[in-house]
Amino acid sequence: MTLNRTDFVRLGSLFTGSLVLGVGASVCVNPSIAEAQASDFKPNAWLIVHPDEKVTVFVAKSEMGQGVATGMPTIVADELDVPFENVRVQFAPAAAVYQDPDFHIQITGGSTSTLSSWMPLRTAGASARAMLIAAAAKSWSVDPSTLTTKAGSVIDSANNRSATYGSLTAAAASMPVPKKPKLKTRDQFTLIGKVNKRIDTPLKVNGAAKYGIDVRVPGMKFASILYPPVFGAKVRSFDASKAKKVKGVIAVVEVPSGVAVVATNSWAAFQGKAALNVTYDNGPFAKASTASLKTQFLKLASRGTGAIVAVERGSKSVNGTSMEATYFGQPTAHATMEPQNATASVTPAGVDIWAPTQVQTLAQASAAKIAGVPIDKVRIHTTYLGGGFGRRLYADYTNDAVAVSKAIKAPVQVIWTREDDIQHDWYKPMAANSVSGVLDKHGNLVAMRHTVVMDSILVPLGFPLPKSGLDAISMDSVINSPYEIPNFHAYYINPKSGVPAGSLRAPGANWNGFVMETFLDELAHKAGKNPLAFRLALLKKNPRAIAVLERVAKNASWGSPPNGMKQGLAFGFWADTPVATIVEVSMNGSVPRVHRAFVVADVGIAVNPTIVRQQLEGATNYGLSMALASKITIANGAVQQHNFYDFLVLRIDQAPQIHVDVLENAPSPTGIGELGVVPIAPAVANAVFAINGKRARTLPFTDAYGTG
Amino acid sequence: MISLQINGEKHEVDVPPEMPLLWVIRDVVGLTGTKFGCGVAQCGACTVHIGDNAVRSCVTPVGSVAGKPVTTIEALGSPGQLHPLQQAWIDEEVPQCGYCQSGQLMAISALVKQNPHPTDADLAESITNICRCGTYDRIRKAVARATAGKQAS
Numbered sequence: 001m002t003l004n005r006t007d008f009v010r011l012g013s014l015f016t017g018s019l020v021l022g023v024g025a026s027v028c029v030n031p032s033i034a035e036a037q038a039s040d041f042k043p044n045a046w047l048i049v050h051p052d053e054k055v056t057v058f059v060a061k062s063e064m065g066q067g068v069a070t071g072m073p074t075i076v077a078d079e080l081d082v083p084f085e086n087v088r089v090q091f092a093p094a095a096a097v098y099q100d101p102d103f104h105i106q107i108t109g110g111s112t113s114t115l116s117s118w119m120p121l122r123t124a125g126a127s128a129r130a131m132l133i134a135a136a137a138k139s140w141s142v143d144p145s146t147l148t149t150k151a152g153s154v155i156d157s158a159n160n161r162s163a164t165y166g167s168l169t170a171a172a173a174s175m176p177v178p179k180k181p182k183l184k185t186r187d188q189f190t191l192i193g194k195v196n197k198r199i200d201t202p203l204k205v206n207g208a209a210k211y212g213i214d215v216r217v218p219g220m221k222f223a224s225i226l227y228p229p230v231f232g233a234k235v236r237s238f239d240a241s242k243a244k245k246v247k248g249v250i251a252v253v254e255v256p257s258g259v260a261v262v263a264t265n266s267w268a269a270f271q272g273k274a275a276l277n278v279t280y281d282n283g284p285f286a287k288a289s290t291a292s293l294k295t296q297f298l299k300l301a302s303r304g305t306g307a308i309v310a311v312e313r314g315s316k317s318v319n320g321t322s323m324e325a326t327y328f329g330q331p332t333a334h335a336t337m338e339p340q341n342a343t344a345s346v347t348p349a350g351v352d353i354w355a356p357t358q359v360q361t362l363a364q365a366s367a368a369k370i371a372g373v374p375i376d377k378v379r380i381h382t383t384y385l386g387g388g389f390g391r392r393l394y395a396d397y398t399n400d401a402v403a404v405s406k407a408i409k410a411p412v413q414v415i416w417t418r419e420d421d422i423q424h425d426w427y428k429p430m431a432a433n434s435v436s437g438v439l440d441k442h443g444n445l446v447a448m449r450h451t452v453v454m455d456s457i458l459v460p461l462g463f464p465l466p467k468s469g470l471d472a473i474s475m476d477s478v479i480n481s482p483y484e485i486p487n488f489h490a491y492y493i494n495p496k497s498g499v500p501a502g503s504l505r506a507p508g509a510n511w512n513g514f515v516m517e518t519f520l521d522e523l524a525h526k527a528g529k530n531p532l533a534f535r536l537a538l539l540k541k542n543p544r545a546i547a548v549l550e551r552v553a554k555n556a557s558w559g560s561p562p563n564g565m566k567q568g569l570a571f572g573f574w575a576d577t578p579v580a581t582i583v584e585v586s587m588n589g590s591v592p593r594v595h596r597a598f599v600v601a602d603v604g605i606a607v608n609p610t611i612v613r614q615q616l617e618g619a620t621n622y623g624l625s626m627a628l629a630s631k632i633t634i635a636n637g638a639v640q641q642h643n644f645y646d647f648l649v650l651r652i653d654q655a656p657q658i659h660v661d662v663l664e665n666a667p668s669p670t671g672i673g674e675l676g677v678v679p680i681a682p683a684v685a686n687a688v689f690a691i692n693g694k695r696a697r698t699l700p701f702t703d704a705y706g707t708g
Numbered sequence: 709m710i711s712l713q714i715n716g717e718k719h720e721v722d723v724p725p726e727m728p729l730l731w732v733i734r735d736v737v738g739l740t741g742t743k744f745g746c747g748v749a750q751c752g753a754c755t756v757h758i759g760d761n762a763v764r765s766c767v768t769p770v771g772s773v774a775g776k777p778v779t780t781i782e783a784l785g786s787p788g789q790l791h792p793l794q795q796a797w798i799d800e801e802v803p804q805c806g807y808c809q810s811g812q813l814m815a816i817s818a819l820v821k822q823n824p825h826p827t828d829a830d831l832a833e834s835i836t837n838i839c840r841c842g843t844y845d846r847i848r849k850a851v852a853r854a855t856a857g858k859q860a861s
Binding site for chain 1: 723724727728730731734735736738739740741742743744745746747748750751753780781782784785787790794797798801802803804805806807808809810813831832833835836837838839840841842843844845846847848
């Protein structure tokens with residue numbers, strides 16, 4: 001988490017008067033930065049102070065809309081004490097120094113960026129500030145403790161003089177790096193909590209922001225790959241004669257994932273792909289369908305076959321009024337607006353990859369293997385990401401670009417069609433949950449048993465499971481539930497279904513949270529209690545949770561819905577952040593219509609309050625989109641959906657008004673990117689129950705309530 | 709050769725007339741602000757103007773727009789003078805990932821030419837562009853700000 005294990009080290013020869021601070025010892029040289037600075041300087045740096053007063057901050061996290069390109073520099077600039085207008089941002093290359101202190105790889109996921117970078121970035125800024133002060137103190141022959149800083153200058157108020165940071169860069173570079181620089185206290189922040197703009201907004205209203213798909217490299221070609229439709233299938237043979245006749249098609253090559261058509265433009269590549277004739281060895285999954293998988297999942301849930309103990313608390317046999325239910329959730333796709341793509345150039349000198357990726361370290365390591373070069377010869381250039389939601393935690397599409405570039409010996413952009421994207425995702429897994437609860441004679445929830453059948457989410461990400469086989473992500477919102485249920489037993493079953501399982505915004509929780517929160521609502525009604533009071537009674541040791549619930553109830557006037565509507569409430573949490581949502585719902589036939597959503601989260605410290613609100617709004621809509629109608633079904637081992645006409649997502653006509661309120665009751669920032677997804681679907685389902693008495697035991701709602 | 713007029717500039721392109729305008733703009737002319745999202749006129753990320761009308765360039769054959777004025781996001785406003793919707797997008801901090809916003813702005817700027825004060829209901833009726841980041845509520849607020857339209861509830 002902090003710099004303790006990698007004490008700041010001062011780096012050798014400093015270039016052109018710029019002060020560079022880094023963390024730890026470098027193992028990778030990144031040419032893009034070295035070139036940018038006209039120096040062979042090692043790049044393990046978070047910031048550069050330039051003689052022209054500008055400050056470059058290196059952002060080691062991927063900007064996929066969640067605001068890291070604004071939030072991270074805000075943290076650095078606040079401790080450095082420079083005006084935010086002076087800050088410019090550069091996305092960091094793949095390098096050891098930029099690896100996440102918790103994950104130990106360079107990755108953007110889990111809503112952890114701000115939390116895990118909080119102390120390193122503050123320390124980097126504060127350390128630079130201390131060295132600038134030391135430089136000024138030396139030149140003025142005064143005690144550094146008599147000096148202060150303000151807005152990019154060192155101030156000597158006793159002697160009525162000041163020096164700008166830009167004038168001190170060369171001198172500061174020779175100052176010792178402080179072991180423990182003094183950090184600001186919360187009340188001293190000048191930017192954190194106060195910057196409400198995003199630095200990337202102006203670039204995103206005029207087409208200037210460059211995403212992966214916008215990368216243009218001299219001599220580059222465009223390629224589209226035909227992937228076997230059936231999961232696990234392999235190409236047996238292919239006939240490319242028709243494809244090669246398409247105007248603009250240059251080559252057709254087989255790569256490990258399928259058959260690639262290379263062309264002078266994307267469209268010609270798509271046309272060539274459509275003209276391919278391929279036969280496959282389909283393998284055993286060709287027999288699988290949604291119906292067969294559902295039967296398998298439900299059987300596992302009811303029989304408990306292969307169940308791994310996840311939580312054992314209290315007694316298994318508790319007397320009282322018991323209730324039980326079985327839930328079944330369909331898989332869904334991420335459907336980032338920017339389809340997957342990557343541009344690669346493989347040469348004997350190494351590999352360059354330009355990509356919208358959330359996982360630089362894996363993309364780099366995997367590319368090195370494919371290209372047969374050492375890892376440090378693979379340079380990752382991260383672009384803006386047109387959405388992430390977890391989809392870009394996988395290196396499949398960067399691998400493809402490397403493989404095709406290697407085969408054709410030229411730079412190439414591999415671009416997925418929307419159909420590729422829908423049919424070859426790492427899906428939010430299918431799931432079946434069996435859950436039971438016991439109420440005592442006072443209507444208190446005294447026991448719960450919860451079995452989750454869900455493919456492992458961690459394994460495809462490259463994280464091994466513990467010996468027990470328990471996947472803590474697939475069990476999220478169950479094993480870490482804050483509800484104080486005295487007797488609680490949870491079990492995990494890994495069905496190994498053969499459908500690629502993935503990390504999708506609030507993975508695990510985005511389904512298990514639905515089960516927990518709708519089932520709790522059912523128990524509350526059974527107990528004759530207000531669903532709010534029922535939850536509050538189970539969260540007595542969790543003041544942050546109580547505060548968000550009480551606040552959302554107040555904001556939404558819980559219990560007093562507008563005419564013709566009913567309310568639904570749900571609670572959730574992710575990345576140490578509690579959230580609660582209340583929705584106002586009416587029915588349009590069997591389709592729930594959400595008019596307003598009230599969301600309250602306790603984010604600890606809101607580095608940029610606007611971005612926090614954006615994330616909670618966006619996650620609410622993302623979760624609502626999933627809940628309403630988004631599903632992936634399988635027939636003959638292949639996905640049946642193709643594009644946005646049969647994989648349905650939220651549009652503006654169904655999007656609710658969203659009221660967000662943000663609490664800050666923790667000493668450091670907690671995660672914001674995913675958690676808004678967790679409570680929205682159960683809140684809507686609970687409101688639908690209040691309207692028509694129907695309980696949703698499945699998602700999406702089209703499966704639960706019908707489509708009429 | 710097909711003669712195109714994009715953002716006031718002439719381009720002669722040697723492509724088949726059935727090639728979608730989107731790919732000519734992006735891969736041949738080299739303007740990348742117009743985005744590919746679905747290829748089947750579902751998501752609106754590729755929206756451009758032909759004259760005053762919003763069209764989905766991913767299904768518009770380039771041959772059909774020869775000689776007609778095409779406007780892309782790059783020319784909706786100018787660096788010195790943003791379109792009022794662009795300014796409102798900044799003021800309301802609409803974009804998250806931003807990928808769909810070129811299309812949102814092109815679709816809504818065309819709507820505003822026909823209907824200078826669109827209500828929320830008008831947007832629901834006319835705008836089908838997809839935003840996976842879920843910026844819809846901010847889009848409504850930004851449109852209201854730019855057009856001084858009344859917020860329907």
